Amino acid sequence: MLQTSIDGARAETHDRNRGPGSWAKAMEGLAVGCELGLPMRVGLTETPENTHEVPELGALLATMGIVGRDFAVRP
16 A cells, blocks of 8 residues: 655645655655555545645545545545
């Protein structure tokens, strides 16, 4: 299982908490996991700053097959 945390659907939102360039690296890692056929899970801690991006991130992750319980949104 490849598991990561993503704090927003956009780099600027995620990188604000995790550091410059970290969103791109996380997304690249998910792409590699997808190519390898690994089971993947993403967690997001929902905040007032990113709550509006939850559906957008869910849609983006769904394109990689990360759906349902594999996209965990924590308040």
